[in-house]
Structure formats: structure tokens, C-alpha cells
Amino acid sequence: MPPVLVDEGGLRHSSAETHRYVPFVRIASVTAFPRALARDVLEVRTTDAEYIELTAPIGADSERLAREIEERSRTAKATQAAARARRGDLGAWIANVAASVGQHDAYRACSIDADDLDRVFANPAEEVEARAAAAHALLARNQKARVAPRIGRSSPPLVIVAVRLAKDGASIVSDALLEEALPFLEVRDRVVFGQRAHRAA
DSSP: OOBEEEOSSEEEEEOSSOEEEEEGGGEEEEEEEOOSSSOOEEEEEETTSOEEEEEOOTTOOHHHHHHHHHHHHHHHHHHHHHHHHHHOOHHHHHHHHHHHHHTOSHHHHTTSOHHHHHHHHHOTTSOHHHHHHHHHHHHHTTOHHHHGGGOSTTSOHHHHHHHHHSTTGGGTSOHHHHHHHGGGSOHHHHHHHHHHHHHHO
16 A cells, blocks of 8 residues: 655655555545554545545654645635636636746736746645646746745645746756656646657757
């Protein structure tokens, strides 16, 4: 049974066959099952009614960890709801961010400033996709100082990869950090990364 690793945006778990990432917004509940002679078990139920069994880290208080994960899930869901009420559909917002960076439309180029992007990127409770788009856009606007200090092993995999693909990204995300993050991307995102990395080579 794979151990769980908790980062800013969700849970990572690995086994010999698979690597998987579950964002906090997709977690419905977490139940701890303490065991006297082995590592405790966490049963994670997703919003799709899927059950995932994970082992708690060595020495962890599994019941406390379960409560913390559920609290972070509630915070992430509330943040997501407030963000969507404020800025609308996530896909449309990301497209707007991309357009503002590319300067394709003058009216869009002024609609999202660097401070707005920074607020999204800096908030761990924001949707991972929004944080990734914001980080990528900040680097495109020469805002490396806002991004670099916040990237590390606790960053969500998609954010790490988005930063690596951005301007100056290779100076922020090392090869080792990239290799650690890539297996946790969904297949379509790994394909996109491979295509973009090949074009940049």
C-alpha cells in the first residue's frame, strides 16, 4: 500500500505500478485507521466516490493528519467557489491569462495585472491549474522574483512543470525536481510537456 505525501495542493501517492495526484478539492473525506503493529492506514474518499487506501507517514498521528487534510480540502473548496464567483469559468480565465501574456488583444493585456496573478499563485488553496497558469504568466512578464522563492518540493506537480516550461524556468526548477514531479501529472499533461520541451530543445 503506497505511503501518502502531502504538498500544498493535494496528496501524492506512488506504488510500483502507478503515481497519482489527488487535489484537495477532489477529496470528500479522510478516515484514519490506527494499527498497533504496522503503519496507520488512511482511507481517502474522493468526490467521485472512489476510495483510495494509503499508509500514513512513519511516526505521523494519522487521526490528526486526516483532520488536517479534510480541513485543507474544505478551505480549497471554499476558495474555488469564491474564485469562480469572482472570475468565472477557470478555463476562460486561463485563456485570458494566456492572451494577456501574448499581447494578442490589447484590452485583455490590461485586464489581469501582475499583482492579481501573484495573489493567485501565492495562495496554496487556489486551484492547481490556476496557480500553474499564474506562475507561467508571471515569468513571461519577467517577474521571476515573485515565483522562484515559492517553488520547491512542496509545490504541486503541475505548478512545478508549468514553471519549468516558462521563461527562466530551468533556473528555478532543477532536473531532479522536474523528474520528481512529472510522474504525478495526468497523461495528457505529460504529453503536452513532452511536446513543448521538444520544441524548446
